[in-house]
Amino acid sequence: MLERIEEIRAEAGAAIEAATSSAELEELRVRHLGRKAELTTILRGIAELPAEERGKVGGAANGARKELEALLEASAARLDASELDAKLLADRVDVTLPGAPPRPVGHAHLIARTTRQIEDVMIGLGYTVAEGPEIEHDYYNFTALNHPEGHPARMLQDTFYVQSQPEVLLRTHTSPMQIRAMETQPPPIFVIVPGKVYRRDSDATHSPMFHQIEGLAIAEGITLADLQGTLLALCRAIFGDEREVRLRPHFFPFTEPSVEVDVSCFQCGGSGELAGGERCNLCKGQGWIEILGAGMVDPNVLGFVAEHGYDAERVQGFAFGLGVERVAMLRHGVPDLRRFFDNDVRMLEQFS
Numbered sequence: 001m002l003e004r005i006e007e008i009r010a011e012a013g014a015a016i017e018a019a020t021s022s023a024e025l026e027e028l029r030v031r032h033l034g035r036k037a038e039l040t041t042i043l044r045g046i047a048e049l050p051a052e053e054r055g056k057v058g059g060a061a062n063g064a065r066k067e068l069e070a071l072l073e074a075s076a077a078r079l080d081a082s083e084l085d086a087k088l089l090a091d092r093v094d095v096t097l098p099g100a101p102p103r104p105v106g107h108a109h110l111i112a113r114t115t116r117q118i119e120d121v122m123i124g125l126g127y128t129v130a131e132g133p134e135i136e137h138d139y140y141n142f143t144a145l146n147h148p149e150g151h152p153a154r155m156l157q158d159t160f161y162v163q164s165q166p167e168v169l170l171r172t173h174t175s176p177m178q179i180r181a182m183e184t185q186p187p188p189i190f191v192i193v194p195g196k197v198y199r200r201d202s203d204a205t206h207s208p209m210f211h212q213i214e215g216l217a218i219a220e221g222i223t224l225a226d227l228q229g230t231l232l233a234l235c236r237a238i239f240g241d242e243r244e245v246r247l248r249p250h251f252f253p254f255t256e257p258s259v260e261v262d263v264s265c266f267q268c269g270g271s272g273e274l275a276g277g278e279r280c281n282l283c284k285g286q287g288w289i290e291i292l293g294a295g296m297v298d299p300n301v302l303g304f305v306a307e308h309g310y311d312a313e314r315v316q317g318f319a320f321g322l323g324v325e326r327v328a329m330l331r332h333g334v335p336d337l338r339r340f341f342d343n344d345v346r347m348l349e350q351f352s
């Protein structure tokens with residue numbers, strides 16, 4: 001009996017130590033220490049043994065059981081650790097791999113891209129970029145921009161006012177930032193201001209919200225020729241090296257003189273005629289396309305920022321305001337401005 005116990009102990013002990021998985025270990029536990037195991041049967045039968053054998057056999061069988069239990073526990077710990085290692089290794093995820101299927105990369109909206117292109121050109125000319133509030137004070141939107149009381153541009157139908165605060169409105173142009181920019185720094189100043197503006201308009205070429213880029217240059221000795229040269233550089237960068245610009249007289253309350261600026265048509269090269277002899281549809285046979293409003297900053301405007309170092313006797317400059325949608329429509333042949341904001345991906349994806 002003692003020999004058999006020793007055999008079981010040695011055989012089961014070796015098997016437990018050699019086990020390579022916790023499933024195998026569990027199977028060995030059931031086989032050697034379970035209810036039907038030989039060792040268990042021996043232990044159960046001890047009471048029936050002759051009295052002189054009970055002590056020895058009982059001691060040996062209990063010793064064997066304790067030893068096997070200890071071995072099982074040690075092997076379980078060893079296997080748990082290595083199985084966890086193996087699992088972690090197998091489950092390892094390379095977070096730098098693309099997902100499956102790879103997600104298409106999005107792209108900036110055509111209006112944002114056009115804005116950035118214009119910003120790039122102007123930054124190249126030495127301008128900085130500033131942004132301002134879309135909810136604006138009447139003072140910045142109108143008063144400080146030399147709109148006299150009762151000027152038609154102040155009338156209710158031209159903009160959106162905040163009902164409880166009649167002096168607060170959605171800005172109708174980016175020009176208020178001329179004043180705000182000059183309030184923050186003395187001349188010389190060369191700044192552009194991209195941003196959203198709002199008007200009570202809606203048709204194929206107008207939407208209640210659209211984007212402008214304002215330009216402002218104030219320093220000593222700036223002239224209308226500087227304005228023309230700057231806009232020529234901008235138009236050539238955007239519409240092609242062959243372009244020309246022309247200035248036509250116009251009116252804005254905050255510039256004097258004021259001009260409207262045309263760029264020579266980039267479809268017909270300015271002739272107004274296409275290769276086949278038919279009238280150019282882009283410029284309607286004119287050879288020129290209106291592109292923005294501009295002018296020399298009115299001394300009255302500088303009067304509102306005189307305490308910030310803007311002495312109209314000493315410094316002068318120009319300002320311009322350009323519609324981003326208009327530029328994008330012209331360049332890409334988009335027939336209706338409102339399509340930019342329908343967010344139909346079939347439309348947007350064409351400009352990736």
Ligand code: PHE
Pocket residue numbers: 172173174175214252255293294295319320321322
């Ligand atoms: N703010 C004018 C507009 O929205 C454009 C403009 C800007 C004109 C700067 C002159 C100078 O129509």
